[in-house]
Amino acid sequence: MPRRFLQRYMPKPDTIRKQRSLRFMAPLIADPGLWLLTRRSVANAFSVGVFCAMLPIPFQMVVAALGARITRCNLALSVGLVWITNPLTMPLIFYGNYWIGTFILGAPVREAPSRISTRWIAEQMHDIMPPLIIGSLVTAVILAIVVNIGIRLIWRWHVSHNWKRRRQKRRQRRAQIEAEFDD
Numbered sequence: 001m002p003r004r005f006l007q008r009y010m011p012k013p014d015t016i017r018k019q020r021s022l023r024f025m026a027p028l029i030a031d032p033g034l035w036l037l038t039r040r041s042v043a044n045a046f047s048v049g050v051f052c053a054m055l056p057i058p059f060q061m062v063v064a065a066l067g068a069r070i071t072r073c074n075l076a077l078s079v080g081l082v083w084i085t086n087p088l089t090m091p092l093i094f095y096g097n098y099w100i101g102t103f104i105l106g107a108p109v110r111e112a113p114s115r116i117s118t119r120w121i122a123e124q125m126h127d128i129m130p131p132l133i134i135g136s137l138v139t140a141v142i143l144a145i146v147v148n149i150g151i152r153l154i155w156r157w158h159v160s161h162n163w164k165r166r167r168q169k170r171r172q173r174r175a176q177i178e179a180e181f182d183d
Helices: 003-009 013-017 020-030 039-054 060-071 075-084 090-105 118-182
Strands: none
Touching (some): 039 060, 039 118, 060 075, 090 118
């Protein structure tokens, strides 16, 4: 991953510390290790963020922040990636998790009525929750592992690609200098 690209869009720790609404989190935000952009910290932040995003729980951002603190990964990335499950994507993602859970448990998939209401959800909660939780946990673990490996591979490829480009530029410069001396 290009470090400069990530740094361009990442919030600065000082900017966040100065916000009144986040002052209670000053000890958490003050740790410079939570703002590093290394291959390990970014890959682990993606894992934490994607894992928390797949969980059907409230306060996913708080859980992601605590996960970033425990795993010593990039705080801003892990918290920001929770927004994979936003109000537009959440129904599809959680339905997919529910479907995976029913497949794992061998339970029948509940058909949704033509009009979903909170009453219907409350009545079906007993049947919906076990497959949703199992499916969400399985999806979260698998996606966290795949994303971590993927980010590490992409980062490694990017670094080796840059080294090859630099090596080619050095060879071209050497060839130009030798050509100038030969003339």
